[in-house]
Ligand code: NAP
Ligand code: ZN
């Protein structure tokens with residue numbers, strides 16, 4: 368067992384404060400990672416503020432973790448001391464249920480061990496995330512990270528990257544497909560980069576006129592301002608696929624009208640309150656409305672390798688850990704370009 372430095376909240380309304388977490392002794396299949404950087408995902412805010420219910424405190428958030436391996440267990444084969452490694456939203460699963468066998472560990476039927484605000488598979492030991500100096504994780508849930516990319520800007524790939532890559536692959540995005548991305552934040556900017564790298568014709572659908580130039584430089588070919596009702600008329604019936612990343616309640620029906628015949632809209636954002644969907648929005652045009660949860664471990668590695676091959680990283684603002692509360696406030700004011708990353712050497 369080692370003590371790791373961390374930043375934690377003690378309640379949904381508390382500010383972050385220094386905290387210590389116990390990391391387990393490095394087991395035979397474990398790697399110990401000295402955390403260099405951790406991204407701030409909007410899911411951290413939802414959970415810190417208990418917007419989804421059932422949050423556990425003290426909470427050390429963070430599931431966009433990158434760093435260097437400082438110890439390996441006797442049976443570890445994938446990593447050596449000194450290697451770069453990443454950890455995303457999960458640290459374990461049962462590995463034998465039908466979901467795990469299909470490499471969809473996020474849907475483990477026994478319940479995945481999420482990186483924080485959860486427990487290990489023993490259902491007792493709480494998990495603490497990446498706003499911390501180190502972590503110990505089974506090598507099966509640790510990802511290889513290419514030294515070719517800027518490490519701080521790789522961190523957000525561990526959640527924002529895989530969460531947007533997975534549905535693009537599930538819907539077999541290819542050259543010429545028309546993809547709409549809704550919401551230009553952490554997830555949205557990765558969706559634009561990844562869809563463009565897959566050859567899609569990308570339209571950014573945003574409430575923020577000030578983000579148009581950025582959307583285009585990230586790789587979007589078109590920009591639609593969603594606060595202007597005319598956008599929904601001009602673009603009606605256009606898209607093969609819509610990736611919806613909005614974190615707040617909004618009218619899905621309006622966006623379903625933008626799909627072509629048999630087109631699909633994938634919900635990634637998790638607003639705290641439900642929104643009604645009219646049957647007609649789906650019936651007319653055989654529209655598909657679905658969701659997607661992060662991605663399995665093998666697909667996460669595939670995404671990291673794809674990003675290394677295409678030189679894709681996140682656009683980040685690197686901040687000291689002491690500024691995490693201000694970063695949350697700025698994200699809620701839609702003031703992030705496009706992911707905050709905590710520099711863990713400031714801890
Ligand atoms: P973010 O960086 O805060 O971006 C959210 C974007 O949504 C904003 O930049 C804004 O884009 C738009 N938006 C925000 N409030 C809005 C409102 N009231 N009306 C319309 N648009 C609004 O958040 P993120 O980290 O990308 O996360 C987005 C959501 O995905 C969160 O709910 C998060 O929990 C969820 N998430 C889900 C998964 C999964 O596996 N499904 C994984 C990670 C995160 P514009 O300025 O362009 O309009
Ligand atoms: Zn996340």
Ligand code: ZN
Pocket residue numbers: 460461462463464465466467474475476477478
């Ligand atoms: Zn399982």
